[in-house]
Amino acid sequence: MRFTINKALVTAVAALSIWGSATAAVDQIDGAGATFPYPVYSKWAQAYKNKTGVQLNYQAIGSGGGIKQIEAKTVDFGASDAPLKKEELDKNGLMQFPMVMGGVVPVVNIKGMKAGELKLDGKTLAEIYAGKIKKWNAPAIKKLNPNANLPDQQITVVHRSDGSGTTWIFTSYLTKVSDVWANGPGHAKAVSWPTGVGGKGNQGVASYVDRIKNSIGYVEYAYALQNKMAYVQLKNKAGNFVEPTASNFQAAASNADWQNAPGFYEVLTDQPGDKSWPITGASFILMYKQPKNPQVAQAVLKFFDWSYANGDQMANELDYVPMPDNVVKLVQQKWQDQIQGNNGQAIWPPQQQQ
Template sequence: MLKMKSLIAAIGLGVVSATTWAADITGAGATFPYPIYAKWAEAYKKETGIGLNYQSIGSSGGIRQIRAKTVTFGATDAPVPGADLDKDGMVQFPAIIGGTVPVVNLEGFKPGELRITGPVMAEMFMGKISKWNDPKFAALNPGKKLPDQAITVVHRADGSGTTFNWTDYLTAISKEWADTVGKGAAVKWPAASSVGGKGNEGVAANVSRVKGAIGYVEYAYVKKNNMNFLQLQNADGKYVSPDDLTFAAAAAGADWFSVPGMGVSMVNAKGANAWPVSTASFIVMYKEPTDKALSKDALKFFDWAFAKGKNMAAELDYVALPDALTKQIRERVWTQIKN
C-alpha cells in the first residue's frame, strides 16, 4: 500500500505531498505568493497525484537555492536582472500578481478608515514622523482622533522581494528615501524604533503584537490575519484600498517583454484605480536543468495553475495572469527550457 505524506498547511513550512511512486516538484523562495502556491498545490495534488514541496523562505533564499541547484525552481518578487539570468543560464517569468499593503496596529479604527500618502509614509519609515498624531498624518485624516502614540516600524529581517518592492515604491515617491536608503531586498532601516520579522508571516505577527506598529505585507496575509490597513494615495491622486481589482488596474499597462526576464516594476502605476504597490512574483528556472523530468513537471504545474487556478487566485485577492500573457510565456520563455 502506498504511503502518503500529509499536506503541511502551516505558513512557512512549505507544501509537501508525495507518494512512493512520484517525486515531488521542489521550489523555494518568496513568502509573498505562498498562500496561492499552497492552494494550487493542494488542488493539483488531488487532481494529478503529483506534489509540490515549496519552502517559503524569502526571495533571496529562493535565488540562493536555485543557484545551488537544490530545487527545481526559485521564486522571487525582486526580479533577477537579465544579465544575471544570462550568466546563470536561467529564464524568468511572472506567475501571479498581488499587492503589498501598509498594515497598522491602531485601536479604534476600521481597516481602510485612515489614509496616507507615499511621501508621508516614507517619513514614517525613516523615523522622521514618530507619533501617530503628527500634524502631517493628521492633516490627511481630518476629524479623526489620532493617538499620541509612538510609531514602531516593522520590516523584514530576511532578504525579501516584498522589501524590494516596498522600497522600490518608497524610492519612487520620496527623493529623500531614494538618496538615503534606496531600494533592495535588504536595506538599512533608518527609523530608531523598528523591529524585524522573518517572512510576511513574521511581519504580520509583529504588527499584530506591537501597539502602534506599522509594517508591510502581501494582501493575502492581511486577509488571513484580519489586519488593519491604510488607504494609499496613488499616482493619479486617488485614495484606494487593496484588492484584486486595484492590483489588476496597476498591472493593466505593464509591458512585460520590455525588460529582460520580464522584470517589470508596477509601483506607482498610472490609473485612477491602481494600487500603488502592486507587483508580480516570478519563477526562475534553468534552461538546461539537472533533473529534466522534475523541470518538465514544474512547467506542467504552472501550466495547470495558469489554466485552472484563476478562481483560487481571486479567492485570495491575487490577480491571475491574462491568457494572452500566459500564451506568450509558453511560447517565448518555456520553449527555452530543454526538458
C-alpha cells in the same frame, strides 16, 4: 517466420518509455523563495495534488533565499518577487517568468482603527519608515486624516528581517515617491532600516504588527485578510485614495508591457491610473535553461501550466491577480524556446518527447 526490426522505431519507443516512466516517477517537486505568493501557491498545490498525486514542497523563505537556493541547485525552482535583470539571468543560465500578481499593503495596529480608515500618501509613509515621523498624531498624518482619532503615541515600525521580494516591491515604491528614501535606504531586497523591528517573512511581520500596539508594517494582501488586519488607504499617482483590492491591483498591472520586458523584468509600483494600487507587484519563478534533471523540470512546468489554466478562481479568492492569457502564451513560448533537455531538445510542450 522472420521479423524485420525497425531500429529507428525501437529507439524512439525506448526513448518514449524511458521519458514516460521517468516523468511518471516524479511525485514531488521542490521550490523555495518568496512568501508573497505563498498563500496562492499553497492552494494550487493542494488542488494539484488531489488531481495528479504530485506534491509541491515549497519553502516560503523569502525571495533572497529562493534565489540563493536555485543558484545552488538545491531546489527545482526558485521564486522571487524581485525580478532579476536579463544580464543576471544570462550569467547564471536562468530564465524567469511571472506567475501571479498582487499587492503589498501597509497595515497598522492602532486602537479603534479599522481596515481602510487610515489614509497615507507615499511621502508620509516613507518618512514614517525613515524615522522622521515618530508619532501617530504628527501634523503630516493629521492633515491626511483630519477626523481620525490619532493617538499621541510613538510609532513602532515593523519591517522584514530577511532578504525579501516584498521589501523589494515596497522600497521600489518608497524610492519613487520620496527623495528622502531614494537618497537614504534606497531600493533593494534588504536595506539598512533607519528604525523599527524586523520580522521574518510576511508571517513574521504580520505577527509583530498584531502583537505590538501603535505599530505599522507591510505585508502581502492575503496576509492582511487572513489576519483581519487594519490596512491603510494610499494616495496613488493620480491623486486618489484607493484601497487594496484585486481590481485595483489589476488596474496597476494593466500598464505592464510584458512583451517588451527583457527577461520579463517588469516593475508595477506607482503606476498611473485612477484606481491603481501603488504598491502592486508580480511574483516570478526562476528555472535553469538546462536543468540537471529535465524530467523534474518538465514536472515543474506541468504544475505551473496547470495553475495558469485552472488557478484563476483560487487566485481571485485570495485577491491575487492571475496573469492575462496573452502573457501566459508568451511565457509558454519562452519555456519551449529556452528550457532544454540533455539532448538539446525542448522539454515543453511534453508531447514533443513523443
